[in-house]
Amino acid sequence: MRMDLLGGFGEKGRTSLAVNGGGRRILLDLGIKVGAAGAEYYPALAGNVGDIDAVLISHAHEDHVGALSWLLSQGYRGRILMTAETCDEAPSTLEAYADPADLARFPFPAEQVELFEPGDTLSIGGLTVVTGRSGHVVGGVWFAVDDGSRRVVYSADVVPDSNVFVMDPMPRCDLLVFDASYGADPVAGSDRARAIAQWVAAHPGGCLLPTPLSGRSLELMALLQGPFAIHAGMRRSLSAQIDATAALHSEVVPRLRRRLAEAADWHEGEPLPPCPLLADDGMGKAGPSAVLLPLADAAGYPILLTGHLPAGSPGEVLHAAGRTGWIRMPTHPTLSGNLAIWEGAGRPPALGHSCPAAALAELAPHIPSLRTDLRTGDSFTLVS
Structure with missing residues (x-):
């Protein structure tokens, strides 16, 4: 072969x-x-x-x-x-x-x-x-x-x-x-998840969490403890992912369903919410986060990036300038x-x-x- x-x-x-x-x-x-x-x-x-x-x-x-x-x-x-x-x-x-x-x-x-x-x-x-x-x-x-x-x-x-x-x-x-x-990288996913939760808790006035629509979005939803919002365009996909129960650990499904039901919908043109806001994609290159990343930066709204940042991507540029946090969500x-x-x-x-x-x-x-x-x-x- x-x-x-x-x-x-x-x-x-x-x-x-x-x-x-x-x-x-x-x-x-x-x-x-x-x-x-x-x-x-x-x-x-x-x-x-x-x-x-x-x-x-x-x-x-x-x-x-x-x-x-x-x-x-x-x-x-x-x-x-x-x-x-x-x-x-x-x-x-x-x-x-x-x-x-x-x-x-x-x-x-x-x-x-x-x-x-x-x-x-x-x-x-x-x-x-x-x-x-x-x-x-x-x-x-x-x-x-x-x-x-x-x-x-x-x-x-x-x-x-x-x-x-x-x-x-x-x-x-x-x-x-x-x-x-x-x-x-030797750092366990549980340690990184704990660090992300602590970072979010340290920004009680709200923050932007750019994330891929599939995969990491559910991981972040599972670890967030308090109120949070999602870009309204994500809801249908997130619901469909949670309904694909054969792909998920059975014990996490009820929590994800509850958390999605509790999440507020954020629409473009509204004020940035006083809670964590999930928006796709994770690099600020496409999707709602392509608009939200510069908007949040201009407003002084904290931003936490949690994944790969290709050179020259909007997320990488802002992080290199010291204007975002970054903690890898494995x-x-x-x-x-x-x-x-x-x-x-x-x-x-x-x-x-x-x-x-x-x-x-x-x-x-x-x-x-x-x-x-x-x-x-x-x-x-x-x-x-």
Whole structure:
């Protein structure tokens, strides 16, 4: 089996992996890279797209699905597989991150999408693809690809210790391509959640919490203790995510339903509320937070950023100027989580995705079989 590293290797963003085996070529994810331009915005996919047999999407965040309209503009007309939740959310992601000309000509192809459930086993020619819940977002999955003699596990984005989302154990494999977003960060998610709650409590007059619509929004709702508000446009999606109970820890569902019912709706044009305000997206690049971030900054309304900040994004610019707080809300594995994943997979050869090269090097002493020399554009052959 040959892996073509199309995006997210030695970098954060445009996550995409091609697996070649069993007489087939499939793409796992197809993201864009926020802050990049030109060719670097898209996966490093050269040549005729006609040799791609299928595209499998793990979830609807921009760094995993944002290049779909671009791929269609390149002539791809093959199979596209994803869960129903990803299918529901992907159009808004493309609206925010696809090239407008590509999106106008190639809108989200709902009629072309084949749906599957997390936990399903898919067949693509000589390849068998097992899926499992990721613990990252509702409808998010990991993929285990088997050609009959070798197995590659691609984690996509996972959270082994989420208090909200369930992650299924990944199988033993011959190659593990895992979510290295946080490098060797040793701080547990519970500690970071506690720090966020303390920061919010220290700003009783209200604050802005930019957040991705799916995933981290529910994590933040679960930890907030007092009154809070949401951008009104988020309510329908948040309600649908909570109703997807198979993706959630059962004990948290009643709390999330109660908290969403209690949340105030905030509409654009209204005064900023005297309580925490959740608004998507997490970087201030798109969605309501693209408007709210400069508005809050101009009003002296405290802002707490809790996720990845690509260079040049509105959130990163404000944080670099010292005008926001930042506490990472773990929605990817920390060091202990990735060690457990690697051990459970049988300590196989490993590649880390969604991680800059320097941070990946810091992780290498903990995972001796980790390859740190491979980058986007490289290929790797897994031999028997």
